[in-house]
Amino acid sequence: MAYTAGTGFRYWKSLGGNMAAPTPVQIRIANSTTLRIGDMVRVNTAGFLVASGASNPIAGVLVGFVNKSGINPFSLGFPTASGATLTGDDTLATASDNQTATDDYIYGEVIVDPAGDILWLNDASADLAQTNLFQFFDLDSNSRQADQATVSDSAGQVQLIAWDPEGSSVFGDNVKTADASKGAFRIARNQYGNLVDSATAKVAA
Secondary structure, three states, rough: OOOOOOOOOOEEEEOOOOOOOOOOEEEOOOOOOOEEEOOOOOOOOOOOEEEOOOOOEEOOOEEEEOOOOOOOOOOOOOOOOOEEEEEEOOOOEEEEOOOOOOOOEEEEEEEEOOOOOOOEEEOOOOOHHHHHOOOOEOOOOOOOOOOOOOOHHOOOOOEEEEEOOOOOOOOOOOOOOOOOOOOEEEOEOOOOOOOOOOOOOOOOO
């Protein structure tokens, strides 16, 4: 699959040592909603999937789409009357009746992480630094990048655990070229009733 852009959150690894990403949960997407694989997403008050947006609690990361029969909309076997508009290999817009349709409707496949155990690779909105380790960030309005301008010692949607983990910003002998804007983040503000920050500083001198 070719990604439309370099933004988005990609599974890197689990802090608990799991060797594979967890099985995603299927959640029906809200009406007239555009999502891209790699978006941080949440469940709205109506019970449907939307982009997380800036500052909101996060349900997880979108890793795929399926219809009611479990068919990937981007596969060759997907029916023409799909109830969705596809862009590239990873972006989908639902129909205006996706919430109530009985035949053609779309689920998002979401990896949820109540424990905050999973690290997600992301190319942030601007360069990060060693001093940003374990600090918190909100997302941009598209829910696809950590917004470097929102850095906080106390609270944010995601937390930086590793800086440029695949490049050589920190370790000079890494195979890949240094990229100071990349990091591995965990979800810090989620929809599961735990890991909700209290605005108390968690990074201090």
